[in-house]
Amino acid sequence: MSTTIDDEVTAETPQQQPTKKQRRAANIADAASGGLKMLLVKLLMLGLVDAIAIYAVIILASAEQWLVAAIVAVVAVIVNWIYFSRRKLPAKYLTPGVIFLVVFQVFVLVYTGYIAFTNYGTGHNGSKEQAVSSLMASSLQRVEDSPTYPVTVVDQGGTLGLLVTDPDGEALLGTNDEPLAPVDAEMDGDKAVAVDGWTTLQFGDVVTRTDEITALAVPFSDDPNDGALRTPDGSSAYLYLSNLEYDESAGTMTNLDTGTVYSDIGTGAFTSDSGEELLPGWQIVVGFDNFVRAVTDERLAGPLVYVTLWTFAFALISVASTFFLGLFLAIVFNDMRMKGRKYYRVLMILPYAVPSFLSALIWAGMMNESFGFINQVLFGGASIPWLTDPVLAKFSVLLVNLWLGFPYMFLVCTGALQSIPEELQEAATVDGAKPWAVFRLIKLPLLLVSVAPLLIASFAFNFNNFNVIYMLTDGGPRDSNAPIPVGFTDILISMVYKVAFTGQTRDYGLASAYSIIIFIIVAVISVIAFRRTKSLEELN
């Protein structure tokens, strides 16, 4: 998108480049017409943007995120340059939208591609250092002959810390993330009780936040092998040592109790010789592993195949059923002699006006097997498994999607039918064509030409029509053989959502790999579709 910025011509027509004089005249006109108020608004907005940018750069620099800070700074400079420049007119209009587009649409798609090549997910969330300290902290055991450290629990903006008095009478302060460090504390006898910038917890607070306090493990020093201080009661702490020992140079974890050595073998977790993994591990790039796993692991490949097929079937049948019903209704109600068409029309487009997530939830209630309206009233107490039988659930999803989608096609087809010139039909009738022939040979082709792009758009929409699937059946009935939460009416996008955000383990890597598969399918379809319709060529 950078080409929108480095343009040089601001002429109104492509043929004539404006002369210098013309440009100067235009600038003078602009300056004269803008007025003081406009200028003030512009300065105010830019000032606001700059202030936010400077603040962001400071925060990012203090977090040592140099690359992101540099990007923010460069973007801010470019924005200022664009709006203070006398030219760059198109860029002035495009920049705001393009910034959002680049960050939240283009970048996230690229980032999805990156995640698909990592093992990101439950148990593989952070860096190796985080994994090491988290492992050490989770395997802490109290040292039998630990000295007793008098402590005071202190709070700073919701973060708890321990104010420790060591046996020499020195006051030390530390939190879960910050190892103990000496501080100047207010002493009460031998015990440090308060320190500047922190609030000392009173007895009542200690009791109410007891879970947080007992979970505190303040590292003794930067070396995780030195152990940590923990307090069972909020008044005295003991030294805890991990039964794991981390050898940084060898990159191994040793369980001191059993003597098992876990080493980093490049899978993103410490693994013993027998294959046992210590979790949490850390995030690594795994190459094509996720894709290979998705298509070769039998328990994953099966669901992927039937979900993909169903996604295509769902999208195609949805487009076809809504289009033909809509077209049929458009023809039926396109007769001037019929009275009251306006009322039929308003009532029939109501399904389109109701937010679709609500409609789907209501249908889910009506299709409930034991209590739903359809079984109890329309089918007189039958128990038809509308949403729980693998085959019937597919039918139900299609039926509900037909209900949701036909008004749109009805509106579109009515508009398209009415825009076909009547002369064509008259000419054909004069030539002796029967009404059906007129429709099939003249009207339908013309109609298809004008609605084809909308049918493609509708296919693309239904291909990722998450709401109707998720709200109606939640993808179910569940396929109990699959290791991921996938069901028989899941489409690809709902499978991505469920793999990434539901269930016991979240597998961002696998979910992103599925996203990339959808991405490729959609890309291929769009290329074919655009080739066929040549709609891109009309852009000028």
Add this chain to the structure above:
Amino acid sequence: MAAQQPVPGTQTGLVIGEAEEFADASTRASVSIARDGRGGGAGRELPRKPFNLRRWFAATGWRHVVGVVMVAFSLFPIVFVISSSLNPHGTLTGSNALFSAIGLESYVRILTDPQVPFLTWFGNTLMIAGITAVLTVFLGALAAYSFSRMRFTGRRFGLISIVVVQMFPQLLAVVAIFLLMSAIGDWFPAIGLNTHIGLIMVYLGGALGVNTYLMYGFFNTVPASIDEAAKIDGAGHARIFFTIILRLVAPILAVVALLSFIASVNEFVVASVLLIDTDKQTLAVGLTKLVSNPRYADWSAFSAGAVIAALPVVALFLFLQKYIVGGLTAGAVK
């Protein structure tokens, strides 16, 4: 469009009568005489004939049958939900006898239940969807103006990118959006995960998309001579845009705002991932979680909530109906 009385039986009368129902720019011009493929030459009869049931049924009667069937199909879920919302104490089973009991108790329950912050969800949804709609229109109109009125290097590339990017909806990248927003939240908690501003920013990523293209087409229909006249009178580009063009394209702005509003109200995936606290969630997330919770058996209260939630959207939709129909068909019918 002025309400002219159509003269029955004449072609002009039929044209005007029909045009009133579809009074939008894209279809008005081409609406013509009443006849579809099957109607044959029946529309041409001028002398009055005595009423004949069979002939009436063959000509228009069967259309009413189709209409009644379709209206029943369209309305029965809506009637069902209105009925069960009026049911004072309803489980799903209790709601099956339509309009067996009438009362507003379930509305009171959904609005006052301390476990269900329905009004908060409602406010969140209106705020998020409203702000997103306004900013989407603004960003889209800026871009559409530059594509429509200016010629610059990369213009064609920009237009094609907009068409291509919209083929890849944001929900495909939901995992990356979640991780990006949680990273942003680590540094700037005010705009990261679990904030409304963060969600709105993500939605604005889709502002330049199908909407811009729709507006671009509409901007092109405004003659450039208007701009030139204004320019000769000394107006700068900003003044032309804000005071002249934006007013001329107001109908398409309304359509895009409404479509964007409805899209945000309906959006579930990104909202459910980004908004964690119950008090921050939108109606789509909150109500879905509510009914998927097996312990929540108060179907009437949910129905009441659904009716309240649907009302503003349906009202807006019906109010702006003719513009929407124009906007929907603008892409198809030129």
